[in-house]
Amino acid sequence: MTTTPNIEGIMLFEQPFARVPYENYRKVFRVTQKNIEKELGTLQTAAADLVRKAQTGAVAQEDASKAVEAMLKRTENLSARCLGDLQKNAGTPTLEVMRERLELLASVESVQSAASPEFDRWADTRLDRWLTDWALRSGKERTARKLAQARGIERLVDLELFSEIRRVEEALKKHSCAEALAWCSENKAALRKVKNPLEFELRLQEFIELARDRKLMEAIAYQKKHLIQWQETHSVQIQQASALLAFTPATAFGPYKRLYDLARWDNLVQSFRLAIYNLSTLPTEPLLYLAMYAGLASLKLPSCYIHETKNVDCPVCDPDLGLLAKEVPFSHHVNSTIVCRLAGKIMDENNFPLAFPKNGHVYSKEALEDMAAINDGTVTCPRTKETCHFTELRKVFIS
Known part of the structure; x- marks a missing residue:
């Protein structure tokens, strides 16, 4: 009897596998698009200004020609630089990763039997991917890279993504928000779309550290520059943090003492990881x-x-x-499944349960037959040590 693989069930686990390179490509594409639009906006402004000057006769023809040539050259450089970077950083490599992953998913759909060698090979590759994913999430990056290299699955696992996660988390553990804030800047639009407050939490922590070091003037300037913009949504937190200007870590109490608590850095690590998992469509568990x-x-x-x-x-x-x-x-379970304590096998109509006459403890027929065969027909209950002849056992019917 052959059983076809449960494709629908398999694909439930594979959404992140296909989505991560796609989301990476989208992010790089958006950044490149933003840079191109910024450069083109500058060129359009310069072109409009040149037209206005030409209409009023405020610029000589030779100067106008030089200005047009400069704009054309700038446009060519923009095309070569931005589009070239897109192709180098996310174009061909990411598209090849996406293609290889989708081909792997498509290959399982053509498998006719879950007992076939083809499905076994596919399942082994999937297990290697899952083990690598577990190692990456557990901070064992070197182990993950060696496993991926040994199995030839570098493009099937997210090594670079978790390398970035580790880099930012290591900085946070050293009480530095710079790397995490840079990541927030790159993903500002996506974080705003899902209403993730990570950037505010990082800014608040930097303010707290300035207050901890008693750099009060710098803290006030930092608050005006980076925290006031969050006033509408985080006014309570900002007001509590402002009170830290009057309290040192030694004199703080209640909510102010909790703001000075160094455990907040561990919370920031968790918040960052949840944010990047969310944006990369990765589950929080391996x-x-x-x-x-x-x-x-x-x-x-x-x-x-x-x-x-x-x-x-x-x-x-x-x-x-x-x-x-x-x-x-x-x-x-709609129907009961009884497993023999002695043999670890399921008891059914072919291996029915037998009960000891006095204590009523139940074991499988096969296990008790094996025991009787080596003890001249005598069986012993391993829990109560009750002993009887095999023929004295009572058959139990499963309902």
Whole structure:
């Protein structure tokens, strides 16, 4: 019996895989477009001014010709510089990445069976991508790069994006907002569209650091230049921060003491990561975790958290995987599934359950037969040590 891959289910996990290079191309394209429009606006202003002077006779013909030639040369340089940078930085490389990723996704649609070697190879590549993604999110960039290089999947993982994330986060951990503010400037329109307050939080932190160092005049100037523009949406925070001019870290109390708390830098790291994930359409959890959540959700039962009934073959009962399982809801089964504590196998009509006559504990027929075969027909309950002959066991019917 052959089973076709669940393409719809597979694609649920692959949206970020295709979207990240697309969003990167859009960002670079918007920046280039903005620069071109700025340069063209300057040229249009210069051309209009030259026409006005020519109509009034305020410029000689020779000077006008030189001015036109200068504008033409500037236009040619603009085309070569801006369009060339777009092609170099985001054009061909990003388009090739997008093409390779889309081709990989398209290849799984032609697979006829989930048991075929083609699907196994595709699934192995996907697992390599997920492991690399986990390593990048966990700060193990060197490991991620070595894995990607060994598996030949450099274009299938977002190494450069996470390298940028790490660079900005390292600066924030060193109490510097410069790199994060530069990133906010590059993505100002996108952040404004989703109403993300990261830039304000960074500006507020820089003001707090000036107050901490008692650079009061610089703090006042900084507030006028960078915080007043947020007055309509963050007036309460700005008013509280203004009071820091009267309090030192040693004399601050209540909300002012919390503003001086160095733990705010850790919050900024988290805020930045959430912002860049949002703009890059990346999930906040590693893709590997999301896939494992889906599997654990189908297995998680209340009995997994009862010490006496733990099953060595149950992923939810496993000490490590169980930590992930805590995040997912319990599974709902229309029909009961009973697993033998001894053998770890499902008990059904072919491997039906048998109960001990006195304590009523239930185990599978296969496990008890194996025990009886090596003990002259005698079986022992591993929990209560009750012993009886195999023929004394009572058959249990699953309803």
